[in-house]
Amino acid sequence: MTQRLTPATAALLTLPPLLWAGNAVVGRLVSGLVPPITLNFLRWALAFALLLPLAAWVLRGGSPLWPRMRRYALLGLLGVGCYNALQYLALKTSTPINVTLVASSMPAFMLGLGALAFGQRITRRQVAGAALSIAGVLTVLCRGELAQLAQVRFVPGDLYILLATAAWAWYSWLLARPDDPPEIRSDWAAFLMAQLVPGLAWSALFAGMEWGLAPQSITWGWPLAAALLYVAVGPAILAYRCWGLGVQRAGPNVAGFFSNLTPLFAAVLSAAFLGEAPHLYHGVAFALIVGGIVVSSQR
Template sequence: MQQRLTPATAVLLTISPLLWAGNAVTGRLMAGQVPPMTLNFLRWAIAFVLLLPSTAWLLRPGSPLWPRWRRFTVLGLLGVGCYNALQYLALKTSTPLNVTLVAASMPAWMLGFGVLFFGQRLTLRHVVGALLSIAGVLVVLSRGDWDVLLQVRLVPGDFFVLVATAAWALYSWLLVRPGDPAEIRGDWAAFLAAQMVFGVAWSGLFAAGEWAAAPQHIAWGWPVLLALTYIAIGPAIVAYRCWGLGVQRAGPNIASFFSNLTPLFAAVLSTAFLGEAPRAFHAIAFALIVGGIVVTSRRA
């Protein structure tokens, strides 16, 4: 696995957080208009249809996808079915800024999974970078008041996004495992669509459970249609493409720290579209998160 961060790779790993920050803001705007699990299903169903003209060969009986269906079922569950659905669910009780800041715990999840399951060697700068990012998470969870941590009162959204972050960390490690058919691995659209084949099924199952559990409704209109178009093209297709390339080039550990740029972009977008201005403790959290990126990205 190549562990080198080039300017081009840094750009790729920056585009994804920017689009995902927009996804968090959009999810907040859609709260109350589209149920969270349904929003996730519609997003990926649209993205799959957009990719289908160039990836329809994956669905043929002799496709190399089917012998590897177990792997892509897991990737689809973690990256498509779980991560975004849990994020949209979290946004019902939390703000985009808080959701993205809590997700800054990803380096800790990434390091933990890497050491436990993927033979990753733990280095001092990875540990220091992870501790800085975790400190940023603690700052936002405490709202800048450390006494709050003693009470340990997390809103449901905080829990959902922590589970989502763990799922994404495992998904990112699985991305770099060898053994995928060359026809799929060598075609980015096919690789993403292979995950969507099963991911759309997972997200559809979760959406069906959502409608079966309680009455739901969708407030159809131009805002919903525009939101679906954005989250299907930007945070889904473009961001996943950039993230997959970035992870393959720089490795999961370094890439995970770039994901912590999402709160920076979420703060700006939340101020612009939601009127949720950052507070002083958010600035402290930002500084800690960026410090984690700098420390981890430095060459030994």
């Protein structure tokens, strides 16, 4: 598996964290308009409709999707059914910055899962890169003062996002271990559609459970419609496309470090849309996280 990082690959892996940071902010903004797991289902239902003209052939009876359904059912469960549902659920009790910070444990999940389940050797550079990135995360978490770490209080949303991060790490490793028919693997829309077919079923099941466990309501209007359009096109279709290509080119371990850019983008977007201004320590954290990316990707 290649670990080479080119400027084009770096751009592919930088765009998803930006879009995902926007996803966290938007999820927080509409948390009072729609139930979190239902939001995930509506998002992917819209993405399914948008992809249909590009990849309708995947749904045909003779499609190579069906013999590989076990693989796509697992990808759909992890990447479509679980990850964003858990993130939206986390945003009910936590802030976008805190959610994306907890999700920055991604490199540790990537390295640990790769070593335990996929036989990957962890190099010194990867450990050093992980240490730099974690230092950047802690810098934001303690607001530039180490004494603040003792006062950090976690909420249920932090547990949800930890589960989501573990699911995403597993999903990324499965992407890097291709076991797909050439017709699907070579067509990005077909590849995402193959995951959406079972993933949408998982999302509908979880949304049904959400409505069955407690009374729910949806406040329809332009704010919710605009939010759905963004989360379906940006963080879903575009981000998944770029992330998939980036993981294939650079490998899951290197890609995992780019996910640590998400809290920094979330800080900037939170300042713009939620009134939370960034500070100097955000810049310091950015330098540490980027340093971790550079160090981990060196041959």
